Amino acid sequence: LSEFRPWLSGGAVGVTGGEGNAGGGGGAEKGGRMRCSRRVWVVLASLALVFFTSLFFSVSLRGGVSFNYLEPPGWEESRRVKLVPSYVGAHRLSSQDTLQQKTCACPRCVGDPGVSGWFDENYDPDISPVWTRDNMKLPSDVYYWWVMLQPQFKPHSIQQVLLKLFQVIPGRSPYGSWDPGRCLRCAVVGNSGNLRGAGYGATIDEHNYIMRINLAPTVGYEEDAGSHTTxxxxxxxxxxNLAANVSFVLVPFKTLDLVWITSALSTGQIRFTYAPVKQFLRVDKDKVQIFNPAFFKYIHDRWTRHHGRYPSTGMLVLFFALHVCDEVNVFGFGADSRGNWHHYWEQNRYSGEFRKTGVHDADYEAHIIQLLAKAGKITVFPGK
Incomplete structure (x- = not known):
């Protein structure tokens, strides 16, 4: 600006005093320079105005300053509103609606979003825990992971096996979407020795669904483990064999398991896998369900995080309940009060080889159960 001061002062003299007329040519030249300088300033000011206007408009659209090349992968995904837990007609909600969303009539509902960020991040409400005609074809990564659980068995043509199986059983899921007017209470009953003497029988039998695992006897253990099973x-x-009103849920580890269930409900051809199996199975065919291998892998990937070769049956049942029930209460999981791992029907309370088989990671699974309880998604009833 100091460069302009001499000719600005000289110009002023030419306009107000007679001396300016003596150098008329120099004054004209200086006036031209002034007009040119003003044009430059006007252009620069216009460019600056356009720049700041566009910057303000961009920031207002994004809700803040953002630089895409600095954002980590998946940033846009993390900004998206979570889907409302629903098997059908899931839709997006605003953050305010998400916090107010109720998916059932229970005091606390498994499906309510916005309660636990950790749970919402891992929970996929759209994956079916039941293998049906509709989801018969497995993704290739799921299929290869599943058949390698027991690689000593030659896989059969899975499509043909399932088509035969679904001629014997319904092949559909009996579970619907979340109902805000429903409170479906479920008891997941494990086989831990901590049930012995706990006296939870009547409490367990009050639930709508009562889920049991493997051998799990009830006769003689009604006071502690309950008498009803769904x-x-x-x-x-x-x-x-099961009573007619009980759903048999097969947890398959290989295609031979699917061949067996078809045989056990019809021809009785298969009597042995890696151990003797029942030639005929007396269960209600209309209530037979098949655990979905895609759901199996989902638990392994999202929840147990590859701890152990695959999740325990107890974890499979727990997450099955978390996807079909409104309220989930857990009984008979973990060690007893003395730290012993055994089954409630075993006489030897110090037996517990299953804890250190190397197949499952009992400690990590116990950690997940603690996190679910802390998040308010399950209630764990302590044993003895």
């Missing part, structure tokens, strides 16, 4: 989860080598 769902029994078993694999072929642990299968037993």
């Amino acid at each position: 769902h029994h989860f078993m694999y072929p080598e642990s299968a037993k």
Whole structure:
């Protein structure tokens, strides 16, 4: 600006005093320079105005200053509103609606979003825990992971096996979407020795669904473990006959398990897998369900985080309940008060080889159960 001061003062003299007329040519030249300088300033000011206007408009659209090349992968995904837990017609909600969303009539509902960020981040409400005609085809990564759980068995043509199986059983899921007017209470009953003497029988029997695992006897243990059962989860080598009103849920580890259940409900051709299995199974065919391998892998990937070769049956049943029930209460999980791992029907309370088989990670699974309880998604009833 100091460069302009001499000719600005000289110009002023030419306008107000007679001396300016003596140098008329120089004054004209200086006036031209002034007009040119003003044009430059006007152009610069216009460019600056356009720049700041566009910057303000961009910031207002994004809700803040953002630089895409500095954002970590998945940033946009993390900004999206979570889907409302629903098997059908899921839709987006605003953050305010999400916090107020109720998915059932229970005091606390599994499906309510916005209660636990950790739970919402891992929970996928749209994956079905039941293998049906509609989700018969497995993604390739799921299929190869599943058949390698027991690689010593040659896989059969899975499509043909399932088509035969679904001629014997319904092949559909009996579970619907969340109902704000419903309170479906479920008891997941594990086989821990901490049930012995706990006296939870009557409390367990009050639930709408009562889910049991593998051998799990009730006769003689009614006071502690209850007497009612609505769902029994078993694999072929642990299968037993069930009452007509109980759903048999097969947990398959290989395609041979699917061949077996088809045979056990019809021809009785298969008697042995890696151990003797029941030739015929007396259960209600209309209530037979098959645990979905895609759901199996989902638990392994999202929840147990690859701790152990695959999740325990107890974890499979717990997350099955978390996807079909409104309220989930857990009994008979973990060690007893003395730290012993055994089954409630075993006479030897110090037996517990299953804890350190190397297949499951009992400690990490116990940690997940603690996190679910802390998040308010389950209630764990302590044993003895």
